[in-house]
Amino acid sequence: MxxxxxxxxxxxxxxIGVGPSSSHTVGPMVAALQFRKVLEERVLPQVGDDARLRLEVELYGSLSATGVGHGTDGAVCAGLQGLHPRFSQTDDIWAVMPALEKEPTVLIGDFKLTFQPTEHLKWLGWTMDVKPLPHPNTMRFRLFENELLKFEQIILSVGGGFIERLDAAGSRTGSADTEEPDxxxxxxxxxxxxxxxxxxxxxxxxxxxxxxxxxxxxxxxxxxxxxxxxxxxxxxxxxxxxxxxxxxxxxxxxxxxxxxxxxxxxxxxxxxxxxxxxxxxxxxxxxxxxxxxxxxxxxxxxxxxxxxxxxxxxxxxxxxxxxxxxxxxxxxxxxxxxxxxxxxxxxxxxxxxxxxxxxxxxxxxxxxxxxxxxxxxxxxxxxxxxxxxxxxxxxxxxxxxxxxxxxxxxxxxxxxxxxxxxxxxxxxxxxxxxxxxxxxxxxxxxxxxxxxxxxxxxxxxxxx
Ligand code: SF4
Incomplete structure (x- = not known):
């Protein structure tokens, strides 16, 4: 739209959210939370009971260049683990990444998904699959089932905590968090x-x-x-x-x-x-x-x-x-x-x-x-x-x-x-x-x- x-x-x-950055902290956290929701509602019900599940998050462009200082990694971890920038306590938010480093498991319902921040959060450059980025703040969230790519979403953090999704045709779908009735x-x-x-x-x-x-x-x-x-x-x-x-x-x-x-x-x-x-x-x-x-x-x-x-x-x-x-x-x-x-x-x-x-x-x-x-x-x-x-x-x-x-x-x-x-x-x-x-x-x-x-x-x- x-x-x-x-x-x-x-x-x-x-x-209302959490510092230090809306585009590099709040946006990525909301994006991770939204990806988690899609997994929970649409994707995980289709995986096998004994499947080995693993997550990967790719941070591109400015998110990669300045993300460490902006707490992007901690925010993504918190979102994946189901915390919200407004409704979760700030101390709880920042405690998630150290906890995941020790015990690299994201829990979604009965599913256990491996996510080790140092290994599975990737800081990448200014191109994605040899193409220019759709936005300087681009993320790709991926779910692997038995080491095969099962599902992925590309989400853009476009400033002020707003996020947009990229659809299968590569078009921006508008603010995913502000869909209004027509x-x-x-x-x-x-x-x-x-x-x-x-x-x-x-x-x-x-x-x-x-x-x-x-x-x-x-x-x-x-x-x-x-x-x-x-x-x-x-x-x-x-x-x-x-x-x-x-x-x-x-x-x-x-x-x-x-x-x-x-x-x-x-x-x-x-x-x-x-x-x-x-x-x-x-x-x-x-x-x-x-x-x-x-x-x-x-x-x-x-x-x-x-x-x-x-x-x-x-x-x-x-x-x-x-x-x-x-x-x-x-x-x-x-x-x-x-x-x-x-x-x-x-x-x-x-x-x-x-x-x-x-x-x-x-x-x-x-x-x-x-x-x-x-x-x-x-x-x-x-x-x-x-x-x-x-x-x-x-x-x-x-x-x-x-x-x-x-x-x-x-x-x-x-x-x-x-x-x-x-x-x-x-x-x-x-x-x-x-x-x-x-x-x-x-x-x-x-x-x-x-x-x-x-x-x-x-x-x-x-x-x-
Ligand atoms: S735009 Fe850049 S310089 Fe200005 S407040 Fe945001 S991070 Fe700081």
Whole structure:
């Protein structure tokens, strides 16, 4: 099914999961879990009682180049063993791979499948069967019965925890985790211009437009708001843990956590002299938690998970915003994320960090304008500013860890988002470059960007 922006809802963009990466941790874990489900329901009932069963997982492209630092191996093991990024405890998730190294057995119902991570998880290159990869983050899951290939699935981790399957003909089947009923929506749109038009025509607020669409897709407003509440709580919890935890982040870079120290030295409001470090500290707090493999929300990815919680928390403290306003802000932010996903990409491996922190900045700026009472034109303008000033930003994390430059980059993005919102609110929303146009440029820039700057650990800061 062709990707359509109005089908991607707030709960698709904001997923509660586990750090450090949505494309390299959450996506592979969900993919492994989904492969396990297919085995359980369709494949294993057809194998012989005494068959010897063995699994293999192949990681290609960027997943292979930076997967060790991103915990891709541990995430795949956890998914194969039936753990879920949202519903399983983070400590349990990271305990699976060491356990499989000792006892290499995946249990699915009564079936015992051999899977020894060191031996059966393969880190491969940029071609599959001598053909170019369908996506920089490609995985192949295989089941062998008595050493003969019985079943395989190719799954792509396309950013933000979204996954897609490749069908037998080699076509991408759309987001496997967001299959929606084929119904007509009250407010269809696929571009920013169309979204602006449906809001103007209907006279509805932008969040009510999305709520009406979601209701037709089967999600009631009450349920949506309940889930958004859980998302806001998870974001806040993450900030709280972040500003109370110190120590060294895992992975070998010896990056010292600093949110706690910065927070402790935050001056009282009266002594801030206009220089409010709160958004930066909150963003760093969340991204340090993410880097430590903790519980975070994709916004739209894990690498960019700190920016939106930082902006929401700061605005809540500054303006005493209600819970409903904060939810409405998330809904508006999700529209921008959906437009980027549809017309450009939210994957650092596909278009660089402009797709992650750039997108998050645009989402946050748009949500901030909505929460502060701006109109739809100002919302679009803020999102455009957020993307425009991240165009061309590369993705070059050192050692494949989501630490340098990712953590600080969220702090910079949060400040830019607040500035973009303030600039838009101070204007009448008139601007020359549309959001649709800037998304087109973002995609072209991402395609032109040298591969070594797209999450491959072969260029830029990754070289030290
Ligand atoms: S540099 Fe940006 S895109 Fe790359 S992993 Fe870090 S946050 Fe994600």
């Amino acid at each position: 062709k990707l359509q922006a109005d089908r991607i809802g707030p709960l698709d963009m904001f997923k 119904v007509e929506l009250p407010y269809p749109f696929n571009t920013a211009e169309e979204f602006l038009a449906v809001c103007a025509r209907s006279g509805e607020t932008p969040w009510n437009v999305i709520i009406a669409n979601q209701e037709v897709l089967g999600l009631s407003e009450a349920e949506l708001r309940k889930q958004l509440d859980a998302i806001l709580d998870t974001m806040d919890d993450c900030i709280e843990r972040g500003v109370r935890t110190d120590g060294i982040l895992p992975g070998g870079l010896n990056v010292r956590r600093r949110a706690k120290d910065l927070y402790a030295r935050l001056p009282e409001p009266s002594a801030r002299n206009g220089n409010d470090l709160r958004p930066s500290i909150y963003a760093i707090a969340v991204n340090e938690e993410n880097a430590a493999g903790g519980r975070v929300v994709t916004a739209p990815t894990n690498g960019s998970s700190g920016l939106i919680p930082a902006v929401w928390r700061t605005l809540k403290e500054q303006h005493d915003l209600s819970r409903e306003t904060l939810q409405n802000g998330l809904i508006v932010a999700s529209v921008i994320g959906a437009l980027v996903k549809t017309h450009a990409s939210i994957s650092g491996a596909e278009v660089g960090c402009q797709g992650e922190v750039g997108t998050s900045c645009a989402m946050a700026a748009a949500g901030a304008v909505a929460m502060l009472g701006g109109n739809i034109k100002q919302i679009e303008q803020a999102a455009e500013i957020g993307i425009e000033h991240h165009l061309g930003m590369t993705c070059d994390p050192i050692k494949g860890l989501v630490q340098i430059p990712c953590i600080e980059r969220n702090a910079m993005g949060a400040v830019k988002a607040l500035n973009a919102a303030a600039l838009s609110l101070a204007s009448d929303g008139h601007h020359l470059i549309s959001l649709d146009r800037v998304l087109q440029v973002m995609k072209e820039t991402g395609l032109d960007m040298n591969q070594k700057y797209k999450e491959t650990a072969t260029g830029g800061l990754a070289l030290g």
